Amino acid sequence: MNETSATDIRPLVLVEGLRKSFGSHEVLKGIDLSVQRGEIVAIIGPSGSGKSTLLRCVNQLETHTAGTVTVAGVTIGPDSASHDRELQKLRRNVGMVFQSFNLFPHLNVLRNVSIAQQRVLGRSQAEADERSMQLLTRVGLADKAKQYPARCSGGQQQRIAIARALALDPQIMLFDEPTSALDPELGLEVLAVMRELAEGGMTMIVVTHEMHFAEDVSNRVLIMADGEIIEQGPSREVMQKPQTERARQFLSAVRDR
Amino acid sequence: MSEILGLWLEWLPRLLGGLWLGCKVAGLSLILGIPLGLVLALTVQAKSTVLRAATLVVVEIGRGTPALVLLQLAYFGLPSAGLTLSAMAASVLALAVCAAAYTSEIIRGGLEAVAAGQKEAADALGMSRLDKLRFIVLPQGLAVALPPLLGFSITILQGTSLCFAITLPELISQAYAIGASTFRYLPALVLASLLYAAICIPASMLVGVLERRLGAHHRA
Known part of the structure; x- marks a missing residue:
């Protein structure tokens, strides 16, 4: 029970010596990262820098080649000799939101949000649906409950995906470029939901190209390049006074756009 | 012309009986074959190498052997191995093996x-392997597989005409028998093919409609 108490000073996420190779190409070259409860960490950096891979290692959608990943007391070693059970235990505490939403197209919105509550947490359909409706109301989409995802806009789909992840009461939420597939306008409604979550004290790791979000909402920014964290620290400091040349180069490139 | 129509009317009950028998054989072999095809589609992706290899052998034999040969093996071959089947049972068995092998590839x-x-x-939602398959992958995958499965079902119905070779009194056997006793082969076989067409053409159109519908549903 200790590991879930709010006063726990151990980091919620601890990544140590994480390496990941695809074939002979090493995309993560020894990452150390710890995230405290309630922290909001933004990961930015050029494409191919390994930021999405790092995020996907946290909930083990990618297995890693060396090092360990610990989330809420569940530790996973390299190349996942881990059993499905361990993985499920880890994932139970971690919500994830994908760039391409990945809603289930054959289920209506309500079922999308309810199904894992029933199958993973063992809630009854009535309990699950009630929780789903709460969350859909919270993201402003209660009226879409009976629609199919294909009938919803991209921004709506992403808000539904956030509700779906929240429905399992995760201790941490991972966001993998949640607004990259959206028009700027639709992206804003997703960012608004994320801001609210942040204000509510949710622990979040956000891979993003939204520099405003990184600077204003997150507590800490990590800049990655070539599989390494090249700079990290309090958001404003990193964004405004980057120490390394590579980070300066990246930040001025994204600001010039 | 009216003479032929008269003959057709006279032969129709007999040929319809043959068609009905063909439909029964096709239906039964699909009822047995498609679930088996689903099992094979899943075991071919199994972790166990033995299971995977065994599946591949079954599927390759099923697809590699002409249906006519499967039918003859079941009817004329199996008795030597101590299993004597009626023409009906042998037909269902052989076509079910054929259906399982082909539908496993369609479903896969x-x-x-x-x-x-x-x-x-x-x-990411922490669903178990089985739940992922049951609630997420199968419903979507089978929806994709449905039109080709129906198309294959039509092929199997036409394939029942091969059961002629093992004395099953299906449509073509009946038409051939009528031809043999009246020497009117052409009208008898033409009527038989019209009866096949009466089922297969609307069924193919239905598959087309279904394909468009499912396509529309899945475009996100």
């Missing part, structure tokens, strides 16, 4: 068409 294709992101979403 459907399951593989399910986007990787769907499986990742189910994984």
